[in-house]
Amino acid sequence: MGFFNFIRRKSFSHGIHPPDYKEETAHKPIRRLPFAPEMVIPLSQHFGAAAIPLVRPGQEVLRGEPVARADGFMSAPIHAPATGTIEDIRLMPTARGPKVESIILKAHPGASQRVLYGAELDVDTLSAEELVKAVQDTGMVGLGGAGFPTHVKLTVPPEHRVDTLVVNGCECEPYLTTDHRIMLEHTDELIRGIRIALRASGTRQAVIGIEDNKPDAIEAIRERLKPEDPIAVQEVRTKYPQGSEKLLITVLLGREVPSGGLPFQVGVVVNNVGTLAEIGRLLPKGEGLIERVVTIAGPEVKKPGNYLVPLGTPLRFILEQVGYFGDAGHLILGGPMMGTSVASLDVPITKPISGLIVLPEESANDHPDRVYPCIRCGTCVDACPVHLNPSRLGQLAARRRYETMAVEFHLNDCFECGCCSYVCPSNIPLVQYFRIAKSVNRERAA
Amino acid sequence: MVAKVELKTSPHLRSAPSVDQIMRNVVYALLPIVAFAIYQFGLSVLVLTITVVASCLGTERLFNWLSGKPNTLSDWSAVITGLLLALTLPPAFPLWMGAVAGFTAIAIGKALFGGLGFNVFNPALVGRAFVQAAFPVAISTWTPAFAPGRFMEFIPSTLALPFMKPPAVDDWIATQAVDTFTGATPLAQWKFDGEIVDSWSLFSGMTTGSSGETSALLILACGAYLALRRMMNWQIPAAMLLGAALTALPFWLYAPETYPSPVFVLFSGGLMLGAVFMASDMVASPVTPRGLWIYGLLIGFLTVVIRFWGGLPEGVMYAILLGNAASPLIESISQPRIYGQKN
Numbered sequence: 001m002g003f004f005n006f007i008r009r010k011s012f013s014h015g016i017h018p019p020d021y022k023e024e025t026a027h028k029p030i031r032r033l034p035f036a037p038e039m040v041i042p043l044s045q046h047f048g049a050a051a052i053p054l055v056r057p058g059q060e061v062l063r064g065e066p067v068a069r070a071d072g073f074m075s076a077p078i079h080a081p082a083t084g085t086i087e088d089i090r091l092m093p094t095a096r097g098p099k100v101e102s103i104i105l106k107a108h109p110g111a112s113q114r115v116l117y118g119a120e121l122d123v124d125t126l127s128a129e130e131l132v133k134a135v136q137d138t139g140m141v142g143l144g145g146a147g148f149p150t151h152v153k154l155t156v157p158p159e160h161r162v163d164t165l166v167v168n169g170c171e172c173e174p175y176l177t178t179d180h181r182i183m184l185e186h187t188d189e190l191i192r193g194i195r196i197a198l199r200a201s202g203t204r205q206a207v208i209g210i211e212d213n214k215p216d217a218i219e220a221i222r223e224r225l226k227p228e229d230p231i232a233v234q235e236v237r238t239k240y241p242q243g244s245e246k247l248l249i250t251v252l253l254g255r256e257v258p259s260g261g262l263p264f265q266v267g268v269v270v271n272n273v274g275t276l277a278e279i280g281r282l283l284p285k286g287e288g289l290i291e292r293v294v295t296i297a298g299p300e301v302k303k304p305g306n307y308l309v310p311l312g313t314p315l316r317f318i319l320e321q322v323g324y325f326g327d328a329g330h331l332i333l334g335g336p337m338m339g340t341s342v343a344s345l346d347v348p349i350t351k352p353i354s355g356l357i358v359l360p361e362e363s364a365n366d367h368p369d370r371v372y373p374c375i376r377c378g379t380c381v382d383a384c385p386v387h388l389n390p391s392r393l394g395q396l397a398a399r400r401r402y403e404t405m406a407v408e409f410h411l412n413d414c415f416e417c418g419c420c421s422y423v424c425p426s427n428i429p430l431v432q433y434f435r436i437a438k439s440v441n442r443e444r445a446a
Numbered sequence: 447m448v449a450k451v452e453l454k455t456s457p458h459l460r461s462a463p464s465v466d467q468i469m470r471n472v473v474y475a476l477l478p479i480v481a482f483a484i485y486q487f488g489l490s491v492l493v494l495t496i497t498v499v500a501s502c503l504g505t506e507r508l509f510n511w512l513s514g515k516p517n518t519l520s521d522w523s524a525v526i527t528g529l530l531l532a533l534t535l536p537p538a539f540p541l542w543m544g545a546v547a548g549f550t551a552i553a554i555g556k557a558l559f560g561g562l563g564f565n566v567f568n569p570a571l572v573g574r575a576f577v578q579a580a581f582p583v584a585i586s587t588w589t590p591a592f593a594p595g596r597f598m599e600f601i602p603s604t605l606a607l608p609f610m611k612p613p614a615v616d617d618w619i620a621t622q623a624v625d626t627f628t629g630a631t632p633l634a635q636w637k638f639d640g641e642i643v644d645s646w647s648l649f650s651g652m653t654t655g656s657s658g659e660t661s662a663l664l665i666l667a668c669g670a671y672l673a674l675r676r677m678m679n680w681q682i683p684a685a686m687l688l689g690a691a692l693t694a695l696p697f698w699l700y701a702p703e704t705y706p707s708p709v710f711v712l713f714s715g716g717l718m719l720g721a722v723f724m725a726s727d728m729v730a731s732p733v734t735p736r737g738l739w740i741y742g743l744l745i746g747f748l749t750v751v752i753r754f755w756g757g758l759p760e761g762v763m764y765a766i767l768l769g770n771a772a773s774p775l776i777e778s779i780s781q782p783r784i785y786g787q788k789n
Contacts, residue, residue: 337456375468378679381782
């Protein structure tokens with residue numbers, strides 16, 4: 001049986017099998033982190049227009065109270081993560097580099113964990129439009145890392161007809177186990193969230209794709225599904241980057257999203273399990289998104305695990321709480337394959353951040369010094385899940401032929417998963433080359 | 447307190463192996479073949495191999511120095527070129543000619559193109575082609591395998607002085623009392639005398655020929671080691687052997703008395719060494735999945751065409767060099783279909 005299972009298990013071609021490092025956090029229940037004395041709440045934690053502040057310095061706010069409203073449809077509101085006083089609104093550094101207008105909130109000492117703001121909703125009576133509005137009011141954005149406002153993802157443009165909701169429970173990045181824990185501990189909220197998303201988006205059926213390294217999660221969800229639920233759980237092979245939106249659609253449904261296109265075009269709406277579980281939890285209570293589960297792990301962390309972190313908690317406070325070894329390190333927000341290095345410990349946790357990984361210095365790369373010329377071994381070609389030719393693209397990048405890269409070698413189909421750099425025996429920073437090439441092309445086009 | 451943070455770009459994980467580890471493993475995979483060649487042909491092959499490798503390393507270093515680049519000897523690629531080149535030379539090849547071959551391989555085959563990663567042709571074969579043109583007699587002078595005195599003395603031509611005509615080896619062969627020795631490789635015997643050597647001799651390496659090309663079995667085993675460790679792609683050797691066999695098959699079926707069987711074609715001459723270790727040279731071959739097959743099949747086809755209708759009994763070297771030349775074209779016509787693109 002096991003053998004046939006292996007054959008049946010779905011996957012895409014190419015990709016890589018990095019060590020997953022999930023064992024140190026996967027079995028640990030989610031724990032709550034206390035409030036940091038001072039929180040930093042960027043007004044832009046999502047893709048789209050920054051939120052507009054609703055508060056003034058000196059004002060008192062309740063935990064869960066909106067502190068900034070959405071600036072139009074392509075935006076999301078922000079809620080206070082703790083009861084406290086607004087100190088200031090000023091520019092603060094963020095994970096991606098540029099400084100962003102941020103609300104500084106001083107939490108009251110001994111502030112309660114109870115959410116004090118919110119109005120219960122009877123979700124079942126709402127129409128699709130009302131559901132979408134309600135989702136926007138929660139301030140929900142893609143918690144898997146993209147930070148795309150969820151209500152926008154649920155709003156299907158009228159020219160497209162969609163039939164299937166793909167629920168992404170792959171979590172293929174090494175170290176990260178937030179989605180895994182959420183599927184185990186918040187199964188009911190997840191299923192409720194899926195039902196809401198089905199109605200809001202007008203899709204008829206849902207498929208949850210979960211990698212086969214999480215059999216307990218697959219089991220837990222299958223147990224709670226009712227026979228009348230139009231929801232299926234599909235086991236997919238453990239392989240990076242199985243959780244890539246477009247690849248997962250192809251794996252589960254056999255549909256290929258056109259180059260440069262969106263899942264709508266093949267009748268699909270995609271959401272991440274963490275996002276839908278939060279919708280299932282928040283929407284009926286009419287509350288806003290004020291905390292999220294973050295995997296805090298890596299060899300330098302003393303108490304690795306999954307923590308429920310109030311949004312706006314600075315990394316420095318988190319590290320003090322979980323403990324760490326040594327005095328120097330390499331901090332990564334997100335997973336180690338696609339996450340970003342952190343330049344400052346004053347950076348706060350924001351909505352799209354699913355992990356904080358602390359690697360020892362230099363360990364990010366086993367042989368950091370020596371970059372060899374490309375020997376055209378083709379390992380990257382066999383790794384690229386989009387079937388690009390990273391070897392050729394890298395050689396073109398070295399000669400700054402950025403336009404040729406885009407026009408002839410489909411640079412813009414690269415989604416920077418990092419497989420090519422991961423396997424390259426010459427240690428060529430291919431993904432970084434491609435990012436530079438894309439940004440130069442964008443600037444030239446502008 | 448975390449006092450210092452490092453900044454890097456993703457991905458933050460990297461897999462082994464690196465280039466030097468891959469190259470070192472290719473060297474390991476070549477060592478049993480070198481050892482068998484020394485066992486088979488004796489002292490002359492030992493010193494010839496050392497000479498060619500030393501010449502390659504010295505040339506590599508010289509060009510590092512001339513071009514003001516850092517020392518690249520530690521990437522082991524020059525060692526591979528040296529070993530491969532030595533394995534393609536006749537056992538009685540004079541040492542000084544071996545040194546010239548090594549110099550040409552690295553200088554013309556590699557350094558002038560820009561070093562590792564930039565060579566258009568397999569450097570070892572560039573060296574081999576040069577000495578084939580420069581020293582036509584020495585490159586086709588064959589000596590018997592398993593001569594009794596092979597560990598006691600050098601073949602006389604080995605120690606020929608530079609720019610001198612090497613002494614003839616006939617007298618020495620006579621002293622070794624190898625009665626049946628014909629002075630020809632199995633391919634030459636077929637081409638010029640119409641005789642076919644039995645398959646087991648070809649398979650195990652009990653024949654004459656270039657020092658490292660005789661045992662197909664050993665070459666296949668060493669290649670399998672690299673392929674299993676994912677340090678060499680198996681598609682090129684497979685495609686090249688397939689291409690050669692498929693090209694030879696119809697002629698053998700049509701006229702078995704004129705054309706040799708596909709088995710003979712596969713296991714004679716340098717086909718196996720060329721397929722496993724030279725055509726598979728990563729730098730000079732395509733990287734696209736379909737390109738690997740086209741490239742291998744083309745080289746296999748060309749090898750048989752040269753063997754059957756060319757003036758030389760052996761065609762592997764020129765077939766691979768032609769394949770190298772066609773590699774960029776093959777790659778550009780075999781780009782895979784990209785996810786989400788129409789064609």
